[in-house]
Each structure stands twice: as C-alpha cells, then as structure tokens.
Amino acid sequence: MTEQASIRPQPTPVLDGPMDGPLNTPLDGFRGATADWSADKQAFPVPWGKAMMWIFLISDTFIFTCFLTSYMNVRMSTTEIWPNPSEVFALTVGGAHIPLLLIAIMTMILITSSGTMAMAVNFGYQRNRKRTAALLFTTAAFGVSFVCMQAFEWTKLIVDEGVRPWGNPMGAAQFGSSFFMITGFHGLHVTGGVIYLSVVATRVLNGFYDRKGTYETVEIAGLYWHFVDLVWVFIFALFYLW
C-alpha cells in the first residue's frame, strides 16, 4: 500500500480514487464506488435536500399533469354538456348570487400563504427564529383554512348538488370523477404541507437549525409549499375557469 502510494504521480488525477489498492472486504468495494460517484462530480451545487426536493416536485408535476390531461381528455370526448363551474361553485351571500366566490377566496388564501412562506424563508436566513416560526405557523394556518373551505365545498357538492364520481344531475358524468380526483389530490398535498410546515416551524422554535448551522430546510419546505400554490394556479385556470 505504501509502495503503491509512493509510485503514484504527485498531481492526483480525479480517476485515481480508492478503486486501486487492495480491496479487503465487499464493503470496501462499496465505499470505493460511493467515493467514485461522489468525488468531485457533484452536478448541482445546491444542498442535497434542495436537489432532491426539486426532483420530487418534477415527478409531482408529472402526476398532476396526468390528472389534468385526463380531465382534458374526458371533457373533450364527452357528448353531454359539461356542468358550468361558474354556476356549480357559485355562492349566495346576503341574497346576492356571486359566481365562483368560494374558489376566488381559496385562491387568495393560497397566494397569501405563499407570500408569508417567502417571508419565512427570508427571516430564516436572517436567523430570526421567532419571526420565521411565526410566519411558518401563519402559512400552515392559511393551509388549514384552505382545507376547511375545501371540505365545505365537497360537502356542498355531494350533499346539496348530488355530485358523485359516477354522475351528477347537471351534465357529463365525468365532471365528478375529475373534480374529486384533482382537488382531492391537491387537498392531500396541502394537508401534507401543513404537517411538514408545522414540524419545520417547531424545529425553528427550539433552535434545531441553529444547532445544525443552516436554515436551508426552511427554504426547501418553502419550495414544496410554493409548488402546492403553483398547482392550484393551474387547477383554478383549467378546471374552474375554463
């Protein structure tokens, strides 16, 4: 081993890794492969958690696009009238009939929560623990109110309007299945995000990230939350407004 090391030319090339030299155990081989694949070959100069979150979000983009594309497909191919979302989701407030009111409020709430999330990331990097945690909890609270409104909307649709995944009194049967699938999956994402943000906020409060030395986790959680908002932008435009 020492002889080999002395023969080695001084400026060590990248390939000259742990692969040469005696391999004693299978574990050594594994460590060599790990070192080879990680040594000086990092493709994305960001924290690994951020790169992984982005890859997850890209895969999530594919899932939501599949849902929205199947919705487009059934809406294009049905010979029945598609229920008018503007009417289906209208609310009567104080005698006034306002189209799509609840959905507009939900959109505003999600955008507001995106704003508080962006501020939380900012205060996180300033190491302002209290403000970061407060903003994260605010964001999660907006998320909770969003899910509550969605529960109200689902109840209204199922109980009052008689919408089912297999049919409804207003027109094309595919309306129900598309609606429950798309908004249900988005609602699950919001619920997951609320739990995620609550965990991160609690850790901010108890100084976990100060001990860790970095607040990048707050930014990574922010990526997820903004993505949930982003998906809503598409659902709002393509399902509710189209």
Place this chain on the structure above:
Amino acid sequence: MDQAVIQHPPADATHASASHAAATHGSAEGGQQHPIRLYLWIWTLLFVLSACSYMVDYFQLHGALRWTLILLFMLLKAGFIVSIFMHVAWERLALKLVILVTPLTLLVLIGLMAIEGDYTFLTRIASFVR
C-alpha cells in the same frame, strides 16, 4: 465520509476538494436571500393577476378571448411563483435546465391526448348520437 477517508488514504485529495465545494455553497448566509421589497412586489402582482382571472369569469367573457386571458394570467402567475418565490431565477443553469426543460416532455402527452379526445368525440357522435 470521514470513515471513507481513513479507509482509503489515496482518496484524500478528491474528498478534500469535494468538501471544500460543499463548504462554499452550504453556508446559510450564501443561501437564497433577496430583498423583502421584491417579495412584496410579486405578492401584490399575484393578487392583481388572480383578481384579473376572476374578473374573466365574473364578466362572463366567452370564446377565444376568455381562453387566451385565462392562459395568459395562468402562465404569468406560474412564471412569477417559479422564478421569484421558488428562486429559480437565481439558480445555476444546470438546475434550471432540469427544472424547466424536463416538464416540456409533458406537451407530447397533452398533444396526444387532445388528438385522442377529439377522435373519441367524433366516434361517439358518429355511433350513438342521432
């Protein structure tokens, strides 16, 4: 990582440079930090754009104008969220390409399903709508 270094002394050089790179970008203060004024600006803009797309429905615009406006406001909002709130505007090109180019393959799926939906509609009309 330390263990690996001890196990394989020849790997020292490469590991040292890797951890150096990690230290350069890993520091919290080197993370995505931008003026709050910018966030507030984008936030306001998102509100305005959302209000605009709601107005499209409120005033019951129809046809090509409605669809163009809906798509326009949607893409503008998505663009601002991704580039500013998700910090893509300040990422390096390698990451930008992965984030922005990969989903473009979905356009193929959307195109194919649009053709298929159209075809299904025509066959339904031809076979059971008299």
